[in-house]
Amino acid sequence: xxxxxxxxxxxxxxxxxERAGMTVVGQVEINPFCRSVLARHWPEVPRHDDVRTxxxxxxxxxxxxxxxxAGGYPCQPDSLAGKRRGTDDDRWLWPEMARxxxxxxxxxxxxxxxxxxxxxxxxxxxxxxxxxxxxxxxGIVRACEMGASHPRPRLFVLAHTNRxxxxxxxxxxxxxxxxxxxxxxxxxxGVGRVAHGLxxxxxxxxxxxxAVAPPVAEHVGRLLLSGAWLDA
Numbered sequence: 272x273x274x275x276x277x278x279x280x281x282x283x284x285x286x287x288x289e290r291a292g293m294t295v296v297g298q299v300e301i302n303p304f305c306r307s308v309l310a311r312h313w314p315e316v317p318r319h320d321d322v323r324t325x326x327x328x329x330x331x332x333x334x335x336x337x338x339x340x341a342g343g344y345p346c347q348p349d350s351l352a353g354k355r356r357g358t359d360d361d362r363w364l365w366p367e368m369a370r371x372x373x374x375x376x377x378x379x380x381x382x383x384x385x386x387x388x389x390x391x392x393x394x395x396x397x398x399x400x401x402x403x404x405x406x407x408x409x410g411i412v413r414a415c416e417m418g419a420s421h422p423r424p425r426l427f428v429l430a431h432t433n434r435x436x437x438x439x440x441x442x443x444x445x446x447x448x449x450x451x452x453x454x455x456x457x458x459x460x461g462v463g464r465v466a467h468g469l470x471x472x473x474x475x476x477x478x479x480x481x482a483v484a485p486p487v488a489e490h491v492g493r494l495l496l497s498g499a500w501l502d503a
Contacts, residue, residue: 272496273335275299275375277322277342277368280482281308284341284383287488291496296335299325299342322367326374337375339495343383343483344368365392369399378437379495380405382428383483389426396428405430408500417486425483427491429500 272293276285279298289295299319300306309318319328322342344365365382372380382396393409400407407430414423431437494500 272338272379274339274341275329275337275371275377277325277340277371278344278364279305279309279318280343281305281479282312283482283485284343284381284488285309285313287483287485287490288339288341288381288492290485290489291492293339293492293496296337297329299328322364322371325367325371329371329375337377339379339381340368340372340375340377341381341383342368343481363392365396365399369403372400372405373403376432376434378432380407380428380430381491381495382430384426384428386411386424386426393426393428400428400430404433406433406501410500412487412491414484414487417484417490419484419486423484423487425487429491429495431501 273296274285274288274293275297276282276288276295277299279285279300280302282298285295285298295313295316297317297319298309298313299322300309301320301322306318306320309316317334319325344367345363368382380400384392388396389409397407397409407428409426409428411424411426413425414421
């Protein structure tokens with residue numbers, strides 16, 4: 272199941288989807304620091320620096336088929352911490368992700384955003400996916416449900432094409448949520464607020480804050496592959 276990830280950040284979504292059984296075949300990320308992290312961990316995967324020109328880049332040479340387009344499109348337009356300008360915000364880049372979906376015609380789509388997306392941009396995303404020929408569902412996954420020591424709720428949109436020829440569901444079951452009291456992730460990154468001279472610390476903390484937690488991404492990937500999300 273080949274995956275093209277947009278707004279890839281440091282690859283949290285890529286890592287989790289790989290654990291679910293998918294193969295990352297392309298990444299798009301505008302931040303130079305994040306691209307350096309991607310290059311270190313996925314040296315064989317082609318990368319591009321701007322989602323607004325991603326279609327031309329991807330179609331510029333022979334590429335493997337894309338079965339999944341995934342991406343955490345920028346949350347600032349809908350975040351409760353911002354001005355919530357929604358689709359009037361210059362950082363509203365869902366239309367660019369929709370352009371990629373239209374161009375590569377994947378079987379599945381995975382979108383990720385903040386909870387504030389429910390009352391702002393989500394209706395436009397669901398509308399566009401329907402117009403592109405997809406059936407979509409939206410739901411919330413919290414990192415603490417996967418064993419994290421923090422809630423970190425995120426809204427996910429899963430969609431499948433209505434075109435003939437979509438493969439049957441693989442039967443891969445969803446990852447079992449692990450309650451916080453039952454067991455936590457083996458390691459949590461230290462993000463203490465005291466200056467300690469670590470090079471690129473601001474970039475690292477920002478990248479970690481924006482990243483999709485890999486256990487959450489794995490759970491979402493398994494849900495998509497199993498088809499269980501359609502019963503929600």
